[in-house]
Amino acid sequence: xxxxxxxxxxxxxxxxxxxxxxxxxxFTFSRHWMYWVRQxxxxxxxxxxxxxxxxxxxxxxxxxKGRFTISRDNAENTVHVHLRSLRVEDTAVYFCVxxxxxxxxxxxxxxxxxxxxxxxxx
Amino acid sequence: xxxxxxxxxxxxxxxxxxASISCKSSQSLLNSDGRTxxxxxxxxxxxxxxxxxxxVSSRFSxxxxxxxxxxSGTDFTLKIxxxxxEDVGVYYCMQGLHLPLTFGxxxxxxxK
Numbered sequence: 001x002x003x004x005x006x007x008x009x010x011x012x013x014x015x016x017x018x019x020x021x022x023x024x025x026x027f028t029f030s031r032h033w034m035y036w037v038r039q040x041x042x043x044x045x046x047x048x049x050x051x052x053x054x055x056x057x058x059x060x061x062x063x064x065k066g067r068f069t070i071s072r073d074n075a076e077n078t079v080h081v082h083l084r085s086l087r088v089e090d091t092a093v094y095f096c097v098x099x100x101x102x103x104x105x106x107x108x109x110x111x112x113x114x115x116x117x118x119x120x121x122x
Numbered sequence: 123x124x125x126x127x128x129x130x131x132x133x134x135x136x137x138x139x140x141a142s143i144s145c146k147s148s149q150s151l152l153n154s155d156g157r158t159x160x161x162x163x164x165x166x167x168x169x170x171x172x173x174x175x176x177x178v179s180s181r182f183s184x185x186x187x188x189x190x191x192x193x194s195g196t197d198f199t200l201k202i203x204x205x206x207x208e209d210v211g212v213y214y215c216m217q218g219l220h221l222p223l224t225f226g227x228x229x230x231x232x233x234k
Contacts (some may be wrong), residue, residue, distance in 0.1 A: 035156070042213060044214065044224070044225055044226075044227050044228045044229075045163075045165075045171065045214055045216070045225040046225065047222055047223040050223075059221055060220045088203065095170055096169075097133075103158055104155065105153055105155055105159065105219070106153070106157065106159035106163065106177070106218040106219060107159070107223055108152065108159075108173070108176055108177075109161070109163070109171075109173060110173055110182070112170040112171055112172070113170065114170055115170055117140035
């Protein structure tokens with residue numbers, strides 16, 4: 001069974017840091033691009049970052065560029081995102097998402113984690 | 123950035139009746155490979171989003187055939203032929219062609 005399990009969220013003060021992790025199982029992790037998508041309370045979905053299977057291509061949404069760093073450990077089947085210089089507007093549920101291995105372009109999100117809440121507040 | 127505009131914001135539908143959601147993108151989602159990277163997701167209350175439709179009109183594994191997607195270029199539609207109680211939630215379209223990847227604002231579907 002394919003599973004994505006996020007951890008590491010919680011309450012942090014503005015300007016603080018946090019590392020989210022996503023432990024995966026049930027598939028060949030290194031073959032998949034992995035993504036982070038967030039959802040502010042009561043709001044819609046926002047793409048945050050992505051990383052390719054080898055870990056050498058990383059992309060970020062403008063609101064987090066320079067503050068968030070995505071990484072992966074293919075030996076541990078885990079993807080991380082390090083959140084720095086956190087702002088109140090970063091408060092959201094952060095979802096770990098797998099891109100399907102389709103052999104085509106596009107970014108098909110076929111499996112989502114349960115989400116992990118990050119609250120930035122003083 | 124590609125702006126994805128969904129309408130309506132909300133929908134209240136009698137069980138067994140059809141529902142339709144529109145999604146318009148500010149740029150074409152047709153790629154040079156001939157594929158159009160427009161997806162539909164449903165987020166049921168208290169759950170993570172789940173994939174419904176891939177590349178405009180292909181139902182994902184396990185998705186009932188009462189769900190159908192159509193459209194091309196910049197205009198897309200998700201239709202539910204006969205709404206069931208389990209279909210309530212927020213529907214999102216998403217473009218998967220241009221970075222940053224962007225979602226529509228969501229359409230909340232409820233039972234009347």
